[in-house]
Amino acid sequence: MDKKNIIFAPNVLLLDAAFLNGTVRDIKLLMGNKLGRELPDTDLVDWLICLALDGGLRGESNELQVLWVADEGVRQMPGCIPSALEELDGQACQTPIGEFSFSVVPSAGLVSRAGLFAELMKLALDAKEVKRLLLVPDFYEYGEKLAKTLHDFNTESDEDDALGKVLCFLLEEPDGGFPCSIDLITYSLMHIWGIAPDDL
Numbered sequence: 366m367d368k369k370n371i372i373f374a375p376n377v378l379l380l381d382a383a384f385l386n387g388t389v390r391d392i393k394l395l396m397g398n399k400l401g402r403e404l405p406d407t408d409l410v411d412w413l414i415c416l417a418l419d420g421g422l423r424g425e426s427n428e429l430q431v432l433w434v435a436d437e438g439v440r441q442m443p444g445c446i447p448s449a450l451e452e453l454d455g456q457a458c459q460t461p462i463g464e465f466s467f468s469v470v471p472s473a474g475l476v477s478r479a480g481l482f483a484e485l486m487k488l489a490l491d492a493k494e495v496k497r498l499l500l501v502p503d504f505y506e507y508g509e510k511l512a513k514t515l516h517d518f519n520t521e522s523d524e525d526d527a528l529g530k531v532l533c534f535l536l537e538e539p540d541g542g543f544p545c546s547i548d549l550i551t552y553s554l555m556h557i558w559g560i561a562p563d564d565l
Contacts, residue, residue, distance in 0.1 A: 374430035380501040382435040404558040415553035420499045427463030479507035500533040515544040
């Protein structure tokens with residue numbers, strides 16, 4: 366996928382595959398051990414519906430463009446359904462809240478995954494057609510750089526509230542705040558894995 370020629374949908378979800386392969390995998394293992402049972406695989410479409418709803422999508426005719434950022438050579442997301450990135454790339458599916466389209470954007474060794482995530486984020490922020498931008502970054506790896514990129518964009522933008530359309534999904538509230546809206550991602554994961562709040 367040529368990121369220079371991306372045509373954005375009104376709603377964009379930018380997701381780092383390494384977050385699923387690392388942090389989410391570890392959380393799933395930890396919760397499963399605590400509950401004493403094996404948790405089911407992560408149904409990606411159901412999880413993305415949860416994120417979209419948490420992000421404010423309502424109704425049945427939304428368009429959500431899901432951009433998966435991945436390191437070159439990463440082809441699988443173990444513990445997910447589907448698990449192969451190539452099964453997602455260029456595909457689309459109809460959901461109860463609208464059509465989801467999927468594209469995989471590999472770093473291709475020319476830029477770091479953190480740099481690619483930031484570049485795609487800036488392109489989406491600049492795109493007038495994007496009304497809502499949802500972010501699922503690998504926060505512990507490059508959260509400070511991400512915060513600086515968002516802050517710089519907000520400072521340089523002509524809009525009064527340049528980051529008003531941005532929601533970042535994190536595991537916890539970062540110290541010192543963050544330059545856009547935040548939602549905790551744990552609840553959507555627990556829902557997909559069949560974990561009730563009382564279980565923990």
